[in-house]
Amino acid sequence: MSRTSPEQSRRIQIIFILLLIAILVALPQVIKSDSTINLAVYVLLFVSLASSWNILGGFSGQTNLGHAAFFGAGALTTRMLWLSGWNLFPSLLAGGLVAVALALLIGVPAFRLRGVYFAIGTLALSQILYITVGNMLPMISSLPAQDLAVYQLAPRYYLFLAIALFTIGAGYALINSRLGLGIMAVREEEDAAESLGVSALKHKLVALALSAFFGGLTGGAFAFYHVGYYPQLTFGPEWTFDALMMVYIGGMGTIVGPIIGAVFFVILRELLALNLAEMHLIVFGTLFILVVLFLPGGFMGVWGKISKALARQQ
Amino acid sequence: MPFLQVEGLCKSFGGLKAVNNVTFDVAEGQIIGLIGPNGSGKTTTLNLLTGFLKPTAGAVTFKGENIIGRPRSQMCPKGIARTFQIVKPFLGLTALENVMVGKVYGRDSAKSLKAAAEESREALTRVGLADKARMLAKDLTLMQRKRLELARALAAKPQLLLLDELMAGLNPKEADDACALIQQIRQSKITILMVEHIVKAICALSDRIVVLNMGEKIAEGTPDEIICNPQVIDVYLGRAHA
Structure with missing residues (x-):
């Protein structure tokens, strides 16, 4: 077996990655089933949400138990501005910025203290x-009736795709930057x-x-996507803990982990809810505990061990 | 104007005076040894000089500038780097990345991440870890971790380097290697303040030695003066040594 050089494997x-993006871009053109596109929207939503949680939790090592606050703040702001007549993109940007303001409000005092204060503060x-x-x-x-009349799923899907790529790209750029090196150094010691x-303090706040x-x-995209929901929904703890579990299961502190x-x-x-209804919560709770206990690196950790073992065999 | 001037430095923890009215100067390019029994305030002094602790009283002037009260993260860009008594490597990062942190955030920092990586590779070579660059710090031995910590501090291009018991926990051969490393650092005109318990090593390396006991300075002088000083022999060296 010939070994691939680093440049080759990079190519x-x-x-x-380009192939994967092309497939994702083509998806709504090929698949006409709304339920499949809706499922894809949720996948992309959680890819973004988990990747965004990972920027702080994985790279800087700070446990945020209140990510729903940022998701919800983004959703609420975007929804209100957009429905009041703003264009979509300024509304989304405003949603993101309101989330940042909220984050600094809790981060500036909590990061001056060590230990669990930040986790408790964000949860509260x-x-x-x-x-x-x-x-x-x-x-x-x-959504008002005139918006409902022209509602299309494809633009929503593409918005989620763009935000997912943007979030992943930002994470990748971060860990390959000077700033990212500092953030990881603070995490380690x-x-x-x-x-x-x-x-x-500065590096934690940036993360x-x-x-x-x-x-x-991501919350703003949800507000643009959803036809009708109670505003409270986007602040629910499940947005935090689902994202957190995904990061742990996939592999914290990696780019690919939260995606997987x-x-x-x-x-x-989706599969469990079809067959087991609410029972799927028990399945995920158990899975989460097993991963934390036996696979602390998540799927990516397992993959790392396998590829290391293979490299040793050669 | 002395390079580093420590004047009337005091630190109390409640009723305990860990460092009490300590005064000494360090000239540029010198190696100063800081010795004394356990609990005499050596590490506390180092922590005060690097902003890890705030003094109760006293002044520290580095290159004519008062550095008391500055956040500890501002010391390194000013030219003061340190190592820790119990090494603190970035365990989950590679040896190269460990050193790059010093390169990127230290004094006179590297222009780009790529330049930092290249210069960090040189720094690793200098401490004999060239072949360990891609290993995670958690997979290194204690001696390798100490070398790494030294490389990391040196990568920050300090003018003053504070070494906290670099040789503790090393076997005699490794301690000799560490001595050689410190001699090598001296060549590059870096001023060193080192805390050490191995008297043989500190006498061989230091230009001058400051002796602490119970938080107070009890002697200061050349190595020859210090090993003959009766008070130092009483509280620290012991009769057998003299």
Whole structure:
């Protein structure tokens, strides 16, 4: 067996990625079934949400238990602005920025403390918003009749695709940058990183802001996609914990892990929900515990071990 | 103007005076040894100089600038780097990436990530870890981790390097290697303040030695003066040594 050089394997990777993107772009043209496209929308939504959670949780090592706050803030802002007559893209951008503002509000005080304060703070923030939004906006938010008349699924699908690619690309660019090196150094050993000139607070805040921004964008896309939902829905804890589980299952701190985790999770959930109804929660809870206990690197960790073992055999 | 000036440095933890009114100067290009029994305040002094602890009182002037109260992450870009008594490598990063952090964030930082990688490879070669560049730090031995920590600090191009017990936990052969490394660093005109327990090594390397006991400076001088100083022999070296 001839060994491939790094350049060759890199070229193969790029071709594979381009091919995958081409297939995803062609999908709505080929498949006319709305239910399949809807499933693909959910896959892309969770690819974005999990990848955005991973920017903070995986690269900077800070556990965010309130990502739903950013998703919900993005969704609420975008929905309100868009339905009030703004163009879609400024509405999405505003949604992302509101999520960033919210993130800094909790991050600036919480990151000055070490330990679990950030995890508790984010969880509290998202739950407060969940209850407050439920009380203040108890009515369902539906698209007006004239929008419903022209509703098309394909543009929604493409928006989710673009945001997923954007989020993944941003994560990739980040970990291959000076900033990303500093962020990972802080994750590994904060004292040593600071002794070398890396400001831990600043780097955590950058990771948090990016994570929140893409979480907010994803929420905005959801607001553009969904015909009618209670505004409270987007602040629900399941957005946080589903994304978190996907990252753990796929492989935290990697680019590919959250993607694999999201695809696996959404498709498996679909299959289980068809057959087991609400029982799928038990399946995922069990799966999550097993992964954390026995496969701390997730699927990507397993893959890394296999490829290492194969390399040794050669 | 001295290169580093420490004046009346004090640090109390509650009622305990860990460092009490310590004063000394370091001239550029010198190697200063900091010795004393366990708990005499050596590491605390290092932590005060690098911003890891805030002093209760006192002044530290580096190149004429007061550096007390500055965030610790600003010390390295100013030219002060340190190692830790218990090494703190970035375990999940490769040896090369470990060193690159120093290159990218230290003084006079590399222009691009690519340049940083190249220069970091040289730094690894200098400490004898050239073939370990792609290994994760968690797969390195203690000696290799110490070398890595040194390479990482050197990559930040410090003018003042603080070494906290670099030789602790090393066998005699490894300690000799570490001595040779420090001699080599001296060639590049980096000023060194080192905390060490191996008296033979510190006497061979240091230009001057500062002795601490119970948080206070009890002696300062050349290695020859220090090993004959009766007070130092009493509290630290012991009669057998003299």
